[in-house]
Every structure is written in C-alpha cells, then in structure tokens.
Amino acid sequence: xxxxxxxxxxxxxxxxACLDVRDGSVVKGVNFEGLRRAGDPAELATRYNVExxxxxxxxxVAATLEQRRALADxxxxxxxxxxxxxxxxxxIKTEADADAVIEAGADKVSLNSAPLADPALLTRLAxxxxxxxxxxxxxxxxxxxxxxxxARSGSTxxxxxxxxxxxxxxxxxxxxxxxxxxDRDGTRAGFDCEMTAAVSAAVSIPVIASxxxxxxAHFVEVFTTGAAxxxxxxxxxxxxxxxVSDLKEYLSEAGVPVRLVG
Amino acid sequence: xxGPAIALIDYGxxxxxxxxxxxxxxxxxxxxxxxxxxxxxxxxxxxxGVGHFQATSPLGGEWKAAILEAAVRGTPLLGICLGLQWLFxxxxxxxxxxxxxxxxxxxxxxxxxxxxxxxxxxxxxxxxESRLLGGISDGAEVYFTHSYAAPVTADCxxxxxxxxxxxxxxxxxxxxxVQFHPExxxxxxxxxxRNFVTMCQ
Numbered sequence: 001x002x003x004x005x006x007x008x009x010x011x012x013x014x015x016x017a018c019l020d021v022r023d024g025s026v027v028k029g030v031n032f033e034g035l036r037r038a039g040d041p042a043e044l045a046t047r048y049n050v051e052x053x054x055x056x057x058x059x060x061v062a063a064t065l066e067q068r069r070a071l072a073d074x075x076x077x078x079x080x081x082x083x084x085x086x087x088x089x090x091x092i093k094t095e096a097d098a099d100a101v102i103e104a105g106a107d108k109v110s111l112n113s114a115p116l117a118d119p120a121l122l123t124r125l126a127x128x129x130x131x132x133x134x135x136x137x138x139x140x141x142x143x144x145x146x147x148x149x150x151a152r153s154g155s156t157x158x159x160x161x162x163x164x165x166x167x168x169x170x171x172x173x174x175x176x177x178x179x180x181x182x183d184r185d186g187t188r189a190g191f192d193c194e195m196t197a198a199v200s201a202a203v204s205i206p207v208i209a210s211x212x213x214x215x216x217a218h219f220v221e222v223f224t225t226g227a228a229x230x231x232x233x234x235x236x237x238x239x240x241x242x243x244v245s246d247l248k249e250y251l252s253e254a255g256v257p258v259r260l261v262g
Numbered sequence: 263x264x265g266p267a268i269a270l271i272d273y274g275x276x277x278x279x280x281x282x283x284x285x286x287x288x289x290x291x292x293x294x295x296x297x298x299x300x301x302x303x304x305x306x307x308x309x310x311g312v313g314h315f316q317a318t319s320p321l322g323g324e325w326k327a328a329i330l331e332a333a334v335r336g337t338p339l340l341g342i343c344l345g346l347q348w349l350f351x352x353x354x355x356x357x358x359x360x361x362x363x364x365x366x367x368x369x370x371x372x373x374x375x376x377x378x379x380x381x382x383x384x385x386x387x388x389x390x391e392s393r394l395l396g397g398i399s400d401g402a403e404v405y406f407t408h409s410y411a412a413p414v415t416a417d418c419x420x421x422x423x424x425x426x427x428x429x430x431x432x433x434x435x436x437x438x439x440v441q442f443h444p445e446x447x448x449x450x451x452x453x454x455x456r457n458f459v460t461m462c463q
Contacts, residue, residue, distance in 0.1 A: 009376045009424040010385040012403060049448070054383055083284060085405060085446050102277050107446065130276050130313035132381070132407040175407070176381065204374075206381045229382065259383045259403045261448075 012259045013223045014054040014230035015247060016087075016208060017237050019044060022061045024070040042077040048237065049082055051244035052261030056082060057110065057178075057232060060090030072104040079105025087135055089178075098125055102133065110178055112137040113151040116158050116165075119172050126173030134176075135208075136169035138162050140195065141182035147195050154182045162195065163202045170203045177203060178232065181211035188214025188236075193226035200227040208232050216250040223256045267293040268462065269304040271329075273320040275344060276312035284445030288452055290459045298328035306462040307332055311344030315355035315369065315410065318348045326362060333364060338436040338462045346432065346439030347412055355410050364437050367413040373425040379409040380424040383447075392419035392433045394440070396457050404430070404440075404447035411441060436461060 019026050025039040045056050058075065062068040068091065079086050088101040089110030098109045109129075115122050115136060125134045139154050140147040140162035147162035158165075166177050179199050181192035191212045200207040206229035209222045213233035222228045237243045248258045268285065270292045272278055278294075285292050285308075292308070295301055307329060311317060321329075333339050341349045350361045353369035361369075372378045388400040411428030414421055422430035422441070431454075432439045438458060444451035 009380075010422070011376070011380065011424055012383045014382050079280070079283060083287065083445060083452055084448055103279065105279055105283065107277075107280055132312055132379070133277070175379065204377055205379065206377065229377065 010257070012054070012257045013228070013251070014208075015052075015219070015244065015251075015258065016055040016057055016230055016232040017045075017048045017053045017244070018057045018059055018210070018232050018234040020059050020061050020234060021071070021074055024074050027061060041074050042081060045078045045082050047241075048244055049084060050261075051242065052248055052259065053084070053237075053244050054259055055085045055087065055230070057087045057089065058106075059110075060088065062091065072100055075101055075104035075106055089135070089137055095121070095124060095128065098129075102129060108133050108135050108176070110135040110137045112139060113156075115169065115172075115174075116149070116151045116160070119168065122169055122172040122174050126175070131173050131175035131205075134174050135178050136166070136174035136176070137178040137180065138165060138169075138199075139180045139182050142192075142195070147198070150182060154185075163198050166199045166203050166207075170205050174205065176206045176208060178208045178210060184212025185210075187212055190214060190218040191222040191226055191228070191231065193221050196222055196226035196228050200229070206230060216247050219247060219251060220254045220256055223251070266303050266305045267291045268306045268308060268459070269293055269295050269301060270308045270310065271295070271321070271325070273311070273318070273325070275317035276310070278310055280443075280445045281308070281310050281342065284452065284455055285459075288456045288459060290455070298324040301328045301332050301337075304332070304337065306338040306340070306458070308340045308342065309345035309348060310342045311348065312407070313344060315344065315347060315353040315359055318344060318361070319356075319359050321348060321362075322360065329362065330364075333437060336436060338458065339364075339438065340458050341439035342445075343408060343441060343443060346429070346441050347410060349432065349437065349439045350412050353410055365412070365415065365417050365432060365434070365439070367415050369410045369412045371410050372408075372428070376425040378425070379407060380411075381407045384422050384424060384430075384442075386420040386422060386430050386442075387427075388420050389414075389418055392431070393461055394431060394433045394438045394454060394457050395419055398450055398453055402450045404442035404444070404450055406430075406442045408441060412439075
C-alpha cells in the first residue's frame with residue numbers, strides 16, 4: 001500500500017548516500033575518475049549533492065579513539081558546503097558523543113547499539129535536539145518468522161525483534177528508523193522488502209531501507225513492495241559519475257516520486 | 263558586513279549550527295542576542311526552532327514584547343519551522359502556550375491519513391508572488407520535518423500538501439515564515455535566505 005497517494009501528499013522518496021569514513025577518508029571503493037583526491041568525504045558529498053542526492057549519512061568506522069578525533073573535522077568539512085540534511089552514525093554511545101557531532105554540523109545522529117542497552121537515551125536526545133535529530137539504526141536478519149536485531153555491527157544477538165524494537169524506539173522519541181538487512185548487506189541482491197514493509201507498517205516515523213542495493217530496479221521494489229520512505233546505499237553510487245541522477249530519472253520514469261535536480 | 267547584524271534568537275529549541283552555516287554561506291552576519299533589550303538596533307530577527315510548540319514558551323513575556331515592538335517598527339522577521347508556527351496565534355500541540363499572534367489562525371497536527379511526521383522533500387505550490395520566494399520556480403522542492411502545520415490564510419505565499427494543504431511559507435509586509443528548513447533545502451533554500459537578507463536592506 002502506498003502510504004502517500006499523490007492526491008494526499010507530494011512528499012518525495014529520498015535517496016540517501018552513505019559515506020563510510022575512517023580517519024578523515026571514505027574507505028569503501030571510491031573510484032571516480034574525476035576526483036582529484038579520491039576518498040575525500042567533502043568532495044564526494046559535494047558531488048552527490050550536485051547530482052541530486054537528498055541526504056548524506058557519514059558512518060564513522062573508526063577503530064580507535066585517535067581516529068575518532070578526526071570525525072568532527074570531517075563533519076565540519078562536509079557540512080560547510082552541504083546544505084541538505086546530514087546524519088552521522090557509528091560509535092555514538094552517549095549524549096556527549098551526540099553533542100560533539102551535532103556541534104560539528106550534523107543534523108541527525110544515528111544510534112545503533114547504545115539505545116539497545118539504554119533505550120532512554122533516545123528520549124534524552126529527543127528532548128535535547130528534537131525527534132527529527134534522532135535516528136534509530138536497526139541491523140536485523142531473518143530468523144524463522146521474525147527479524148532478529150543485532151548490536152555491535154551485527155556481532156551480538158539482542159533477542160529483540162526489529163518490528164517490536166522499531167515500535168519501542170518510536171515511542172521513546174526516535175524520529176526515523178534506518179533499517180539494515182544483515183542478510184542482504186553487501187550482496188547486491190536487493191533490499192529485504194518484506195522486512196522493510198513489516199517495519200514500515202508498524203511505525204509512523206519514516207523508514208530508511210539499507211542493505212542489498214545492486215540495481216536501480218531494487219530501489220523501485222523497496223519504494224513500492226517495501227513501503228520504504230527512503231533508501232540508503234553506498235557502493236552503487238561509486239560505479240559511475242552520474243549514478244545518483246540516473247537513478248532518480250529511472251525512479252521517476254517508474255512512477256516513484258523523487259526530487260529531480262537540474 | 264557593515265551595519266547592524268541579523269539577530270538569531272536562541273531560546274533553546276534545537277541546534278542552530280545549520281542555520282548559522284546557511285546564513286554564513288550567503289555572507290550574512292548573525293548575532294545571538296542575550297536579552298530582549300539587545301533587539302533594539304538589529305537589522306532583522308530570525309526565530310528558528312524545532313520540536314514541540316511547548317518549546318516556544320521561553321519566547322513569551324519579555325522576548326515576545328521585544329520582538330513585537332521590533333516588528334511594529336518595521337524590523338523584518340523570519341520564522342523557521344517551529345518559528346513559523348509561533349508567528350500564528352496558537353497550536354493544538356500546546357493549548358496553553360500563546361504564539362506571537364501576528365498571523366491569524368491556529369496550528370494543527372497533520373491528519374493521520376499519511377505518515378506523520380512529515381519528513382523529506384516536498385513541493386512548494388505558490389499562491390501568489392512574494393519577495394521571500396523571488397527567483398524560485400513554482401513547484402520547487404524543499405526539506406520538511408514536522409508534525410504540526412499552520413493554516414492556509416491570506417498571508418500564505420506557498421502551500422504544500424501532506425495529508426492536507428498547509429502554509430509552507432507566509433509573508434505579510436516584512437513578516438515572513440517558512441515551515442521548511444531553508445538551511446537544509448539546497449540551492450532553493452539558500453535563495454530563500456538570500457531573499458530575506460535582501461528584504462532587510
């Protein structure tokens with residue numbers, strides 16, 4: 001079911017680019033020929049922006065505290081030239097962590113493991129910055145008839161179900177759900193539309209689908225069958241210089257409402 | 263920039279870094295007044311804000327009086343997001359909190375026939391010519407994130423539809439407001455900020 005029939009809303013489906021950043025550089029296969037400094041987050045974000053990306057997520061994959069210090073500089077550099085929403089995730093465990101990235105220029109913080117251990121953190125952050133700034137990131141994989149939630153980059157089973165956790169996170173103040181299929185992540189086999197639709201139907205807040213994007217057709221599927229409000233991908237945007245604008249034209253022709261730039 | 267600056271009112275409703283960066287990108291200097299008395303000589307006033315209408319309660323009392331006084335003197339005023347809603351009389355989100363009341367009407371929650379909150383890029387449908395949206399194409403898309411919205415009245419210059427049509431932008435003389443986030447709406451949003459700064463000159 002389309003939650004936004006065109007006569008009731010002109011809201012567009014969002015395309016979000018994820019930049020996996022470590023120590024100030026994008027670490028996932030970035031190979032634009034035209035880039036002077038391949039892997040520079042600000043340069044890549046600017047390029048995606050020109051192509052019509054709707055939002056950017058910086059995912060900090062820093063392994064050490066020292067590398068983490070580079071994050072604020074990266075956020076500052078990206079947000080100085082990016083006037084679209086910017087979310088930052090990866091290792092945000094406390095209000096002080098959230099303060100640091102928001103102070104540097106992030107509009108939203110994305111939290112994964114920390115609120116599973118301390119769900120009230122969502123409420124405290126929503127109280128401080130508003131729910132629109134709080135994204136709950138849920139990593140889940142199929143387990144029989146349910147969707148098992150994992151913490152710590154998919155390494156720790158939590159015993160929770162994605163639909164139930166999404167509902168609780170919404171009630172506690174999260175403003176969006178970033179739902180990643182562990183089964184599909186990195187496979188390029190398509191988003192888990194069934195899981196996305198199940199979570200999307202359970203909450204009123206937007207659901208961002210992630211994990212498995214391999215073709216433009218996969219995006220059409222997740223916006224229709226999957227009832228996603230937004231879709232996030234990383235590597236698919238790296239293969240050609242016009243991937244974002246090409247994708248949006250493809251979606252528009254397929255009848256998916258998107259923002260077309262230029 | 264020479265001359266008095268534009269005052270950004272920080273009343274604790276959300277983070278203002280992005281708004282500051284948006285104005286900085288178009289070369290406009292902002293100051294953050296510490297008390298209502300500081301509004302005396304400013305060139306214009308920006309009221310930002312996100313979240314619950316209750317969060318505007320610190321704007322009651324002396325702040326409200328000072329902002330009204332400045333508006334009466336002809337100081338341009340721009341409300342952003344919750345700041346636009348505050349220009350109206352009230353909101354069903356917090357019945358006991360009065361708005362500024364320069365715009366007539368009450369803000370109400372968007373109907374649950376669509377997903378609420380309304381988050382993402384949506385189209386502006388112009389209702390008339392305006393200064394705030396000058397140089398922007400009718401139908402341009404901007405970034406929203408909100409659950410409550412202001413009614414469509416004679417002051418409305420652009421309508422957006424999500425569940426129902428609501429006031430996406432308002433303008434009456436030098437009083438303006440936008441429900442969307444101009445600092446997060448790409449080139450279209452920066453043009454809105456530029457237009458407001460032009461109105462201040």
